[in-house]
Amino acid sequence: MKIRSGFVSNSSSSSFTCDICKKTVVLYDGEGSEDYLTCEEGHEVCACHVKNKATAKQMREALGKYANENYEGEELTNELKEIEGYDSDELSDYFYESFGGDLPSVDCPLCQFKTLTDDDLVDYLLMSLNTTKKEALKDATTRFKNYDEFCAALKTFKKQSKNKPTV
Ligand SMILES: [Zn+2]
Numbered sequence: 001m002k003i004r005s006g007f008v009s010n011s012s013s014s015s016f017t018c019d020i021c022k023k024t025v026v027l028y029d030g031e032g033s034e035d036y037l038t039c040e041e042g043h044e045v046c047a048c049h050v051k052n053k054a055t056a057k058q059m060r061e062a063l064g065k066y067a068n069e070n071y072e073g074e075e076l077t078n079e080l081k082e083i084e085g086y087d088s089d090e091l092s093d094y095f096y097e098s099f100g101g102d103l104p105s106v107d108c109p110l111c112q113f114k115t116l117t118d119d120d121l122v123d124y125l126l127m128s129l130n131t132t133k134k135e136a137l138k139d140a141t142t143r144f145k146n147y148d149e150f151c152a153a154l155k156t157f158k159k160q161s162k163n164k165p166t167v
């Protein structure tokens with residue numbers, strides 16, 4: 001069983017932008033594929049953000065789910081038996097081989113809801129505040145004289161919130 005997922009391109013270079021830290025790099029011919037990963041759902045993530053590797057249980061679940069979706073009858077029974085029978089090394093080899101050189105969703109900090117993309121964060125804040133980008137802009141323009149003043153206030157707030165004790 002081989003599952004191909006993620007980014008396939010004919011050109012020799014591709015651009016990568018991390019969905020977590022926004023770092024952007026241009027990669028040539030699969031260069032840096034160890035450091036810059038694309039998850040099954042298409043999230044682009046630097047390897048340094050991947051903290052929790054999949055547990056054996058998660059690997060068995062992901063492989064089992066895939067088998068259930070793609071096999072039937074005896075083939076499915078055999079596949080599941082095989083997965084159950086693997087020791088941890090075999091399981092890990094099979095898992096990473098199956099889900100390609102890319103990042104399985106169970107290892108992706110975004111898919112695992114361990115962090116948010118900036119886009120998700122903005123949408124979430126707008127939802128929480130029950131407002132829109134247009135309304136936020138209107139509010140900002142009434143509070144600040146100009147863009148410079150606005151940026152200075154954001155910078156000050158960022159500095160202060162960095163020192164805020166985490167709950
Ligand atoms: Zn990153």
Ligand SMILES: [Zn+2]
Binds near residue numbers: 041109
């Ligand atoms: Zn993901």
